[in-house]
Amino acid sequence: MRDLSNDRSLLAVNSATVKPWNLEQLIDGCVRAGIPAIAPWRDIVQAVGAGKAGNMIRAAGLTVTSYCRGGLFPAADEAGRRLALDDNRRAVDEAAAIGARNIILIAGGLPKGSKDLAGAHAQVRDGIAALLPHARAAGVPLAIEPLHPMYAADRACVNTLAHANDLCDQLGEGVGVAVDVYHVWWDPDLAAQIKRASSRILTYHVCDWLVPTRDMLLDRGMPGDGVIDLRSIRAMVEATGYSGHIDIEIFSAENWWKREPAEVLRICLERHRTVV
């Protein structure tokens, strides 16, 4: 395990953390702060176009840890599943254009009106399998991110690292996992599943679980403000040989999204150094 007195060389900032900023502002802000890597969401990349976005990012010398995000495979009918697959292929192309090291996939939830969880699981597996040839050809690994079980119905029905690992076993080369502490910290099987994931860990995300949590989606905490034992989970991840960036991703409508983004970056840097 590497020295935990972090310098900023491993810090990546997810664009969701500084949501008020567009891509240009994100790039400028990170360069000014000496932050070497970003993980942009599609909205800010599409706003300028993926080709131009890639040029801007390369010109600034920033690493793109992940592109956020594809997935959302289950749909009520074949036409819906085809639309999702087409959109995922475009997302992979965008990821390639900006030089992202991988693309994050979240599963998607139950199709509208459905209670068939096992069926949704199968649609996710089949959707990733269908996307995989395109992703392999583009050289963009697919990072399956299990989301917290509270999102199973409407956002993602892959909710444990065990399930994501099972999908990797089934799908083979070109598929890995994204470990986000917010989604997996509670899991009593976490240490074993991180060990099992091992070299499949494509990216590592941090934020914190606040007590109380006031909103199921938009009340994530800055690292250090909640109850997650960040150093322990990081040690598990790095014990597998993971030496990539650590991506701070915070959805926080009522707190961090209302602050001045440059100040948010300053606090990310400080927390990266002291508690991540």
Place this chain on the structure above:
Amino acid sequence: MRDLSNDRSLLAVNSATVKPWNLEQLIDGCVRAGIPAIAPWRDIVQAVGAGKAGNMIRAAGLTVTSYCRGGLFPAADEAGRRLALDDNRRAVDEAAAIGARNIILIAGGLPKGSKDLAGAHAQVRDGIAALLPHARAAGVPLAIEPLHPMYAADRACVNTLAHANDLCDQLGEGVGVAVDVYHVWWDPDLAAQIKRASSRILTYHVCDWLVPTRDMLLDRGMPGDGVIDLRSIRAMVEATGYSGHIDIEIFSAENWWKREPAEVLRICLERHRTVV
């Protein structure tokens, strides 16, 4: 599996579902509606005293499926853990006094200021072990109820049926599990863990997962109003040989708790017959 065109003989109503009612009203309401069983929370039992409560329930001829609830074992220091254990022993005595078939235990979350999840898990195991001799002597089985992972920090750090089954393996006779669909429906390992639990299933709770869910604690749905495949999960439970009651437990501050409780019971009866 038994015929699913339910008559009311298997329905139990949890007192949380008709929260405005006291024990006398709950008993009267269930007798009027022809509902044969109840699962009272401690507040309404303690309000009259457990001895008198038992007399009232027996006089009405009602079954007590479970007493809700004990647990909450982790604490920041030994004195706190001893207080919790003492309170649990009193809860077991109350359960015995009202003739409850078991007492529900929820684990409790992280002690204030702690990020040590593994330590909290150990405190839960040790707390149940310490309570067990008293519970065995009182003839009250302990039903460990895994709660949804969104409660891991502040309410219960046992969040999967696998974890509850592990605790049963470690603790032996006198300990079982409570399966509540709200907490476990999302789990890809559910079928296997229900099968593993088998005769350890002491009680079965239903409500529904609403989309959207507007509050993490108090926005549970009436069976049939959400996305949980109730009939499938019930079939898994009954395939183990479980033939006990089905307890409708709904926390719903903004909807069901605001309605006339007798009307809520009428709808519980209807949903029990049609969708549970």
